[in-house]
Every structure is written in structure tokens, then in C-alpha cells.
Amino acid sequence: MAKIGIVVFPGSNCDRDVHHVLNNVIGVQADFLWHTKDRISSYDAMIIPGGFAFGDRLRAGIIAAHSPIIQEVKRMAKDGMPVLGICNGFQILVESGLLPGALMMNDSLRFVCRWTKVEVKNNKTPFTSQFAPKQTFAIPVAHGEGRYMADSKIIKDLKKKNQIVLQYSNDDPNGSTNLIAAICNEEGNVMGMMPHPERASESILAAEGAGNDAITIFRSLVSNLKQKAIA
Ligand SMILES: NC(=O)CC[C@H](N)C(=O)O
Numbered sequence: 001m002a003k004i005g006i007v008v009f010p011g012s013n014c015d016r017d018v019h020h021v022l023n024n025v026i027g028v029q030a031d032f033l034w035h036t037k038d039r040i041s042s043y044d045a046m047i048i049p050g051g052f053a054f055g056d057r058l059r060a061g062i063i064a065a066h067s068p069i070i071q072e073v074k075r076m077a078k079d080g081m082p083v084l085g086i087c088n089g090f091q092i093l094v095e096s097g098l099l100p101g102a103l104m105m106n107d108s109l110r111f112v113c114r115w116t117k118v119e120v121k122n123n124k125t126p127f128t129s130q131f132a133p134k135q136t137f138a139i140p141v142a143h144g145e146g147r148y149m150a151d152s153k154i155i156k157d158l159k160k161k162n163q164i165v166l167q168y169s170n171d172d173p174n175g176s177t178n179l180i181a182a183i184c185n186e187e188g189n190v191m192g193m194m195p196h197p198e199r200a201s202e203s204i205l206a207a208e209g210a211g212n213d214a215i216t217i218f219r220s221l222v223s224n225l226k227q228k229a230i231a
Pocket residue numbers: 049050051052053056060086087088089142143144145146
């Protein structure tokens with residue numbers, strides 16, 4: 001039976017939503033793991049949820065990236081374990097060096113909190129395998145530092161290696177380069193995304209007509225873990 005770890009920092013505020021979707025909506029075991037843990041075993045995937053880890057002091061994600069648990073997440077990621085960073089989690093993955101580029105202040109210089117739409121550009125990752133190619137779906141964003149930036153060489157590499165996973169569709173909430181909403185590492189087992197799938201996994205939470213297709217992020221991950229277990 002798959003088991004997923006949810007990393008929690010002082011300031012995380014989406015950990016319980018992720019825990020609810022995994023345990024109660026999808027029915028897979030997910031446990032909270034406090035940031036001081038420096039040794040993790042018996043988990044099949046890790047999720048770093050959204051929030052304001054350490055109050056976003058210095059810049060979002062930088063302090064958390066140096067925590068004991070993220071050193072362990074780096075080890076697990078290098079061993080091929082699926083690791084998903086959502087919003088603040090994406091910022092932490094970039095600051096830890098597991099993903100390239102940087103998340104900067106939104107171009108509006110304001111905190112953006114609203115529904116948007118994204119298009120699946122890569123459905124070959126453990127987090128997007130259940131989406132159809134080029135599928136679009138509604139999902140909310142809520143961040144102040146969500147503008148994905150990288151130099152032209154990194155952007156060129158991301159495109160060449162199919163590491164751009166989600167792009168904002170007919171919307172630009174934060175000024176991200178190439179409307180990037182999510183990227184993965186070269187191996188495809190680490191993904192960072194600014195939008196919040198845990199806030200759009202149940203129809204009761206969906207904005208008018210938005211649907212809950214975002215749950216497919218979690219369903220893809222669980223399906224990948226089940227396939228690995230029987231392989
Ligand atoms: N919802 C979140 O995780 C917010 C991430 C980060 N604190 C920001 O404002 O950009």
C-alpha cells in the first residue's frame with residue numbers, strides 16, 4: 001500500500017488540505033512529517049505543500065530549503081522517488097537546487113489569489129500521466145512570488161527536454177516566463193507547480209463551472225505508485 005509523506009514547516013498552511021484529499025478523497029495513506037526529521041524511510045513519495053514556510057523570511061522557500069527534511073528529500077529524489085512541490089513547495093524545490101530557475105515577485109507586485117486555467121504540456125510525468133495530451137483544466141493560484149524566471153539557456157533546456165509540464169492557458173497571473181506554471185527535473189520524478197490542486201480536487205470547492213480535474217495530479221501520482229509496487 002503506497003504511503004506519501006507531507007512535509008510541514010512552521011508557516012505551512014496547505015498541508016491539511018493535501019492530507020484531506022489524499023486520505024479522504026483518494027484513499028491513500030499520507031502522513032505529516034515535521035521539518036526537523038532528518039531520516040525518512042518507508043515512504044513512496046513526498047509532497048511539499050503550500051504556505052509561508054518560516055514566514056517567507058529572506059525570500060520564499062530559502063530557509064526551508066536548508067532544513068533537515070529537505071536534505072533527506074534531496075537524497076530520496078536523487079534515488080528516483082516522486083517529489084511534488086506545490087506553490088511554497090515549488091519555491092523550496094527551486095531554492096534546494098532540485099529544480100532550475102527562480103520564483104520571483106509577481107509582475108503586479110501584488111499577491112494573486114484567484115482561479116486560472118492551465119494546459120498539460122507533458123503528460124509523461126508521475127504527476128500528469130492520467131491527463132490527456134494538451135488537456136486544459138481550471139485550478140486556483142494564491143501567491144506573491146509565483147513568477148517563474150530563468151536564463152535563456154535554462155528555458156531552452158526545459159523546452160528541449162520536455163520539462164515544462166503545465167502552462168497557464170489564456171491567462172498570465174504573475175508574468176512567468178513562457179507562462180510556466182509547473183516544471184519537472186530532467187528525470188521527471190520531481191515536479192514543482194504554483195497552482196493548488198488540493199484546492200480544486202472536490203467539486204464542492206470548484207468555482208462556477210470550474211470542475212475538479214485538478215485531482216488528476218494526485219490520481220496520477222497514486223496510479224504511478226501502484227504500478228511501481230506491482231512491477
Ligand atoms: N500559497 C502559497 O503557498 C504561497 C507561497 C508563497 N508564500 C508566496 O506567497 O508566493
